[in-house]
Amino acid sequence: MHPLDRGVMTLAAVAPEVASADIADWPLGRRNQALLETHIVTFGPQLQGWSVCSECDEKMEFEIDARVLLSEQQSVRTGRISFRDRVFRLPTSRDLAALQTEDDPNDAALALVQRCLSEGESVEQWRVEDTEPLGEAMAQADPMAEVRISFVCPKCENHSEETIDLVNFLWSEIEARAKRALWEVHAIASAYGWSEGEILSLSATRRANYMEMVHA
Incomplete structure (x- = not known):
């Protein structure tokens, strides 16, 4: 994904x-x-x-x-800011996903500006240099957008x-926890013959206790 x-x-x-x-x-x-x-x-x-x-x-x-x-x-x-007498949305995950096919960063910047502009308006005459102050205004309005x-x-x-990259930080933790749970299910099922559902219904503390007995 x-x-x-x-x-x-x-x-x-x-x-x-x-x-x-x-x-x-x-x-x-x-x-x-x-x-x-x-x-x-x-x-x-x-x-x-x-x-x-x-x-x-x-x-x-x-x-x-x-x-x-x-x-x-x-x-x-609020999700919106005013800039040069126009109203822009703050960028979203959907906006970034739509730009994944853009190979040129300048084209991507202009495409993002157009996506965030209010409906019915256009930035056809904008240059890449025009996007920089808008980007700064968006960053001030939404400081957590980039940590x-x-x-x-x-x-x-x-x-x-x-x-x-906060997504990667969180996903790494999820992946590690999932692998640990998979190993616990395998080890406890091998030792006691319980089903996956029975093992996962145990609290994390009880699973840890059973893992200690498995390794003892």
């Missing part, structure tokens, strides 16, 4: 009362807030990862508290900034 689809599917699973189509139309900041909240509730607040210095290739590990990100960068909920962190390389002291 594409990361955009993974993000929508995950949020639809934790909020079944909201239609997937509606989640796809959330501003990106609202989506990212929901992804962080899901991570905090399900796996805890710590986001751990690593990056590579662009100057010397030094591996840099980092750990961020998702609660701090939420408190520092609250996203707006960036700063790095200082401990080896060469190079300063850099990178975007955190």
